[in-house]
Amino acid sequence: MVAAALAIRLVVVAFLFRELPDPAGHYERFGNEVGWIARSIALHRGFSSPFFPITGPTALLPPVYPYLLALIFKIFGIYTVKSALTILSLNSLFSALTCIPIYLAARVSLNARAALFAGWAWAIYPFAIYFSAGRVWEFSLTSLLLTTCFWLALTLHLRPRPARWLAFGLLYGLAGLSNPAVFSLFPVLLLLPLWRLYRAARPRFLAPLLRSGLFAALGLCAVLTPWTIRNYRTLHVLCPVRDCFWYEFWSANNGDTSNPTLAWTHPASNPDEMQLYQTQGETAYIAAKRVVAIDFFSHHRALFASLTARRIVYYWTGFWSFDPAFVRQEPFQLPNIFFCTSLTLLMLFGALNWGRRDPAAALAYLLAIAVFPIAYYVSHPLMDYRQPIEPEILILVVVGLRALKAALKSKFEAASEIRSSAQMAAQLGHPFAPSTTAFADSSGTEMGIHPS
Secondary structure (H helix, E strand, O other): OHHHHHHHHHHHHHHHHHHOOOHHHOOHHHOOHHHHHHHHHHOOOOOEOOOOOOOOEOOOOOOHHHHHHHHHHHHHOOOOHHHHHHHHHHHHHHHHHOHHHHHHHHHHHOOHHHHHHHHHHHHOOHHHHHHHHOOOOOHHHHHHHHHHHHHHHHHOOOOOOHHHHHHHHHHHHHHHHHOHHHHHHHHHHHHHHHHHHHHHHOOOOOHHHHHHHHHHHHHHHHHHHHHHHHHHHHHOOOOOOOOOHHHHHHHHOOOOOOOOOOHHHOOOOOHHHHHHHHHHOHHHHHHHHHHHHHHHHHHOHHHHHHHHHHHHHHHHHOOOOOOHHHHHHOOOHHHHHHHHHHHHHHHHHHHHHHHHHOHHHHHHHHHHHHHOOHHHHOOOOOHHHHHHHHHHHHHHHHHHHHHHHHHHHHHHHHHHHHHHHHHHHHHOOOOOOOOHHHHEOOOOOEOOOOOO
16 A cells, blocks of 8 residues: 555656756745755754845744754755755655555554555555645645644543653654644644543542643654744744744735735745845744734724634635636636545545444544645645645545445345336236335436435
């Protein structure tokens, strides 16, 4: 499964890696801010300059992936073809390895057969292939780390040793330093195994449960503390990972509804914003955006609610607008709408079916798709930002496909049984035998008749 997934992705890499080193766009194909920060690290300027000009220390991005790319730059050269091949191949490996925690999580929650379907579905999943083999960003690394944490959370209550809880916290902290959006799921994935442990043991004293949760929290804090200290000492802001929330909020909520991501709000695309960023400095620039964003929210709450609703729709269907200007910018919107909407419908069908049959097993998946996207509903709801929970989405899609297959098979067998009974009664000459034509409509097609 892993080998097949990796082979597919490496084929895509072979077609795309030479396009990354593009000096005309300041090498923005190397992940934009990720590549520019990695360049700064490789040049011994520290974690700084998230845009092409040299602008000083930053906390706009989490540290794990820029440092990984910087290591590749030091070995294979800054913005070279070899570096492009290496980083895309490494992304592909991360994505292929994600088949393992997907299989393990689905096997724990469902069964081995469903786990095989889910793992192979990830191997050929178009989004997983594209975002690992074609994009320089942390998508595939975060998916691997979060899905592994998700699987651990499903099994922590089975062997509740302190070392496993500590390892869970440490690994989750690493996932958060790759993409801090995953922190929204930490309370969910911590409380679920604690709740299951409590239900299984029913201890008279809560100390063992509190101790287990404390080990996980200590592991998380141990990973985050050094970076939090670095941010405070360097930028004089208290933020565990990154400081850009209010910039992202303003960028998505400023009165312009033409696009879910507005290029003119980005310093890398707008010289005026770049000048403000350089003149004010990162901390003051984001503080100014906070004031503007809160003012917009205070005076345009109805518009904010409308935009949030549109972002929710876009996140799950890919539809934003049929305005000709937007369609020109997004020529693949229509096929993407069909694909994303189909996935969402299957996911919802699977979630409803599984939730009715086994709500305890489905709960972790339902909470993941309910909680994780909230931050993106109020900012930027791109398909890119779904990647950390795409494995859970795909498992629910597999459940939906299996439930749909079972429902169709049941209806077909019921109709066949009724038809066979009617034909047998007619052959025996039963005086009250129904005519087989009673089970066809005027066009001659069978009607769906359900036995009581």
